[in-house]
Amino acid sequence: MLRFNILVFACLTYATLLFVVAFWAEKRAEAGRLGWLRSPIVYTLSLSVYCTAWTFYGAVGYAVRSGLEFVSIYLGPSLMMIGWWWILRKLVRIGRTHRITSVADLISSRYGKSTTLGVLVTLLAVIGTTPYIALQLQSVATSFAVFGVNDPTGAVQTDLDKTALWVAAGLALFTILFGTRNLDANERHHGVVTAIALEAVVKFFALVCVGLFVVWGLTDGWGDLIDRIDASPVSSHPISGTRWITITMLSAAALITLPRMFQVLVVENSDENHLFTAGWFFPLYLFGMSLFVIPIAVVGLQVLPDGSNPDMFVLTLPLHYDQRFLATFSFLGGFSSATSMVIVAAIALSTMVSNHIVMPIWLKARKGGATVSGDVRSVVLYARRLSIFGVLALGYLYFHFSGGSEALASIGMISFTGVAQVLPAMLGGIFWRGATRVGAILGVVIGFVIWAYTMFLPSFGEAAGFTAELMAEGPLGIGLLRPQALFGVTGVDPVVHAVAWSLAINTLVFLLGSLFSFPRPVERLQGAQFVNVFEHSGTARGWSHGFAETEDLLVMAQRILGASEAQALFHAAAAEQGKEGYLPDATPEFIERLERKLAGSVGAATAHAMLAQIAGGVLVSVEDLMAVADETAQMMEYSNQLEMKSEELSRTARKLREANEKLTQxxxxxxxxxxxxxxxxxTPMTSISAFSEILRSAGQEGDLDAESLERFSSIIHDEALRLTRLLDDLLDLSVLESGSVSLNWTRTNLHDVIDRAMGAVMQGRDGVGIRIERNEFSEHIAMETDADRLSQVFINLITNARKYCDAEQPTLKIQVRRIGQDDVQIDFIDNGTGIPADKQTVIFEKFSRITDHAKAGSAGLGLAICREIMANLGGTIAYLPGQGGAAFRLDLPRVRTR
Amino acid sequence: MPLYLARASYRRRRLIDALRLLPFLLFGLWLLPLLWGGAGTDTPVGAGGRSFVHVFVVWALGIAVAAWLARRLRRAEGPIEPLSAKDIAEAQEEGRR
Structure with missing residues (x-):
């Protein structure tokens, strides 16, 4: 016999290995170097938590008791997995898009982020899973006992109860360590998944090795084996058709409804494409796990003494032949099966309990909960840890009080049926937009009640008051209500009876409830998002503009996501909106994104509730409702958008045409x-060249008199000056027009500026030549401007008046007015004939001259320059008609406008 | 759209159909043992090594076909959804902005 102490040592070593592997994977994940750890193979192996100790030990016992029927428990998941394109693909996509954290979160989120549904599903999952955890503890304890039974020298007494307690405590420690290390927004646990994958490999090879040992060690190969199977009592059990079909379907449903399966399938999924591999690899795994069950059962029945526990054949067969190593390996396989299930189930349940029960209560308990200070993360993490502890304690207590005597298979079936009650709500939720919260609540509640009445409570027997009398006669003697023959359906297997009634009535109530109730807007929104997840990969919008203070949001997000991650998120969002710093605008898109991020940590309903406290309630805009309306409406919206787009296009085309015309002009x-x-x-060049030609030829011949010489050279000089002036003006104009002129802003008195302009004009050759009328008193206005440039404008206007005023006694009136506090108006009015109306519009254009060229003696750039200067000074110049002469009005700000 | 592209997406959709139908076929095949034996014969329904072999052979074949389909499908990977639906989604995205 194997020394029991060695076994305990092997077991502890193995557990330590798991800790190390999990720790190593966490470290790699932190460093972002997951590599093959997120390969589809690891994903598929993690799905093996489906195969618990119930599979590892129980399948053989099941085969001994019912023959081939055991295999239906693995056929169902194989079918579900092979047909992954139907349901799993959609579930995984929804899970990833909406950051779903658990089954309860999926259901609650789909039905309008309903807290009620979250609580219901959580309770159902806890009640349905606790016996299953007890079952795992029992199997580990029993397997220890198998070894310890003949070894009184063992350091550890083989007390079932104590063993179970120790195992539970160890598992609680592991799960708390690696399941609640961080509050990852994706709710992924790389360490746990890697450890689970390792356990998957161990249990697979353990079972296969035992199988190979049986087939090639104890029989003469397959031919002999088939003969033995035919002769064995194992294969003389008839297959019950109804059970065969029911259990296949039930186990298929279990693959997606069991909390632990949902955790590894959907929540821990890191890449949708992993399903391509898992779709065939997981059935292969199940195939391998089931292949040797019948041979082990057949051979075990033949060679082991009568009365051996068939549930332990996997251990007792190698022990019987004194294969110590194989027996230890097999024991570790069973240990792996049990522990991986408990770990994942505890994580899944603790997530549900903390997100759907603890957090809502905590939020309610504190008024304005989301906005008070303090770290919510620690609350969530403590809730998780306590929940894990609580779940394992419940499992242990269940084991302790039920005495751990029941056959393994029946508890498994009860658990499957219990969690399958969410199936109608789940499938209805992802395939039917008409499914409503009311329908889902009614369905789950009724299904739960029927399951409890027909299956769960009867399993406790007398303890729960389900006496033999009640089972036979019905409550108060009402035969129609007999727990295992409801409404007179007799002669059916109790499992089939319970599954059929609970799921049938559940589905019916769910459908009727959905048909006759009316969904709230958020429900419809979520419904459309879930059902059409492949079309709408965009986000559901439940928030309207402008209610949230971004700073409050940041404060809250920091407490859930952690300071640096929250700040990074806000910073990125701000950058996307083109803002600097850490506070983006609280747009609906941003709030939606934040909600999803938070939902990854605390669940959709809680995240929504917390944001609602800050963002001011759930508001659905008309536009959002349009998005969830019927397909026709969607099509209408689509065509509307197309129309809008084409309108926009033609608008753009029009703009382009206009721009083109402008460019042409x-x-x-x-x-x-x-x-x-x-x-x-x-013109000047012609004069210059002509006269310089004359001068040159005169210089050769020497026949030019001094007077002509002076005249010609002064003409050349004048023309050269005129050219320079023209070029100066052009240069000035181009600088002004490009806006790159640097102005010399100073505070000055307008009176001084006008004086300066007058002085400059009088310095010219012809004197003033015009009478100027001023009201000097009104000119004393302090203003901030570029005095040189402004006086340039004045000089221009005075020169023009002198040049063009055709009155007998030319007079120029300069009137200055102050308009309000900040504006100054200066009018230059002469008493000539003015500018004809048809020319008034062009006088400010370049080279526009009203009179002929010779008389003007300039290039016609003056007013154009004036206009540019005024624009640069922040003012305007305009021709003022109807003043009895040419009149120009200047409007200027008194101080610089910035 | 060039002809061969349309063909490829057609082929792809039929592959998906096959993958979807496969579980139903397997389920049907696994029901077969229920028709063996029973009343009128001297063996119980579905008993004996024959059912055992049948169930596991069907299983193995099913896995092989599923793996083959998944491989073909991965190679033929293109737009996952029909173009029109995708366009609608995109147009809606546009509209939201």
């Missing part, structure tokens, strides 16, 4: 400008 203007300029340049 500009090009024409530019051509005109160039020809003007060359004309302007050519």
């Amino acid at each position: 500009l090009s024409i203007q530019k051509d005109a400008f160039l020809s003007q300029i060359s004309h302007e340049l050519r």
Whole structure:
């Protein structure tokens, strides 16, 4: 016999290995170097938590008791997995898009983030899973006992109860360590998943090795084996058709409804494409786990003494032949099966309990809960840890009080049926937009009640008051209500009876409830999002504009996500909105994104509730409702959008046309400008070249008198000056037009500026030549401007008046007015004939001259320059008609406008 | 759209159909043992090594076909959804902005 102490040592070593592996994987995940740890193989292996100790030990016992029927428990999940394109693909996509954290979160989130449903499903999951955890503890304890039974020298007494307690405590420690290390927004546990994958490999090879030992060690190969199977009592059990079909379907449903399966399938999924591999690899795993069950059962029945526990054949067969190593390996396989299930189930349940029961209560208990200070993360984490502890304690207590005597298979079936009660709500939720919260609540509640009445409570027997009398006669003697023959359905297997009644009535109530109730807006929104998850990969919108203070949101997010992650999220969002710093605008998109991020940590309902406290309630806009309306409406919306788009296109086209016209005109203007300029340049150049020609030939011949010499050279000089002036003006204009002129802003008195302009004009050759009327008193206005530039404008206007005023006694009136506090108006009015109406619009254009060229004696850039200067000073210049002469009005701000 | 592209997406959709139908086929095949033996014969329904072999052979074949389909499907990977639905989603995204 194997020394029991060695076994305990092996077991502890193995557990230590698991800790090390989990720790190593966590470290790698933190460093972002997951590599093959997130490969589809690891994903598939993690799905093996489906195979618990119930599979490892129980399958053989089941086969001994019922023959081939045991295999239906693995056929169902194989079917579900092979047909992954139907349901799993959608579940995984929804899980990833909406950051679903558990089954309860999925259901609650789908039905309008309902807290009630979250609580219901959580309770159902806890009640349905606790016996299953007890079952795992029992199997580990029993397997220890198998070894310890003949070894009184063992350091540890083989007390079932104590063993179970120790195992439970160890598992609680592991799960708390690696299941609640961090509050990851994705709710993924790389350490746990890696450890589970390792355990999957161990239990697979343990069972296969025992199988190979049986087939090739104890029989003469497959041919002999088939003969033995035919002769064995194992294969003389008839297959019950109804059980065969029911259990296949039930186990298929269990694959998606069991909390632990949902955890590894959906929540821990890191890549949707892993399903391509898992779709065939997981059935292969189940195939391998089941293949040797019948041979082990057949051979075990033949060779082991009568009365051996068939549930322990996997251990007792190698022990019987004194295969110590194989027996230890097999023991570790069973240990792996039990522990991996308990760990994942505890994580899944603790997530549900903390997100759907503890957090809502905590939020309610504190008024304005989401906005008070303190770290919510620690609350969530403590809730998780306490929940894990609580779940394992419940499992242990169940084991302790039920005495651990029941056959393994029946508890498994009870658990499957219990959690399958969420199936109608789940499938209805992801495939039918008409499914409502009311229907889901009614269905789950009724299904739960029927399950409890027909299956769960009867399993306790007398203890729960389900006496033999009640089972036979019904409550108060009402035969129609007999727990295992409801409504007179007799002669059916109790499992089939319970599954059929609970799921049938559950589905019916769910459908009727959905048909006759009316969903709330959020429900409809979520419904459309879930059902059409492949079309709408965008986000559901439940928030309307502008209610949230971003700073409050940041404070809250920091407490759930942790300071640095929250700040990074806000910073990124702000950057996307083109803002700097850490506070983006609280747009609906941003709040939605934040909600999802938070939902990854605390569940959809809680995240929604917390945000609602800050963002001011759930508001669904008309636009959002449009998105959830019927397909027709969707199509209408689509065509509307197309219409809008084409309108937008034609608007753009119009703009382009306008721009094109403008460009064409500009090009024409530019051509005109160039020809003007060359004309302007050519005229003086012609004179200069002509007179310099004369001077040159005179210099050769020497026949020019002094008077002519002086006249000609002064003409050349004048023309050269005129050219320079023209070029100066052009340069000035181009600088002004490009806006790159640097102005010398100073505070000055307007009176001084006008004086300066007058002085400059009088310095000229011809004196003033015009009478100026001023009201000097009104000119004393302090203003902030560029005095040089402003006086340039004045000089221009005074010179123009002198040049063009055709009155007998030319007079120029300069009137200054102050308009309000901040504006100054200056009018220059002469008493000439003024400018004809048809020319008034062009006088500010370049090279525009009203009179002929010779008389003007300038290029016609003056007013154009004035206009540019005024624009640069922040003012305007305009021609003022109807003043009895040419009149220009200048409007200027008194202080610089910035 | 060029002809071969349309063909590829057609082929892909039929592959998906096959993958979807496969579980139903397997389920049907696994029901077969229920028709063996029973009343009128001297063996119980579905008993004996024959059912055992049948169930596991069907299982193995099913896994092989599923793996083959998954491989073909991965190679033929293209737009996952029909174009029109995707366009609608995109248009809606546009509209939201």
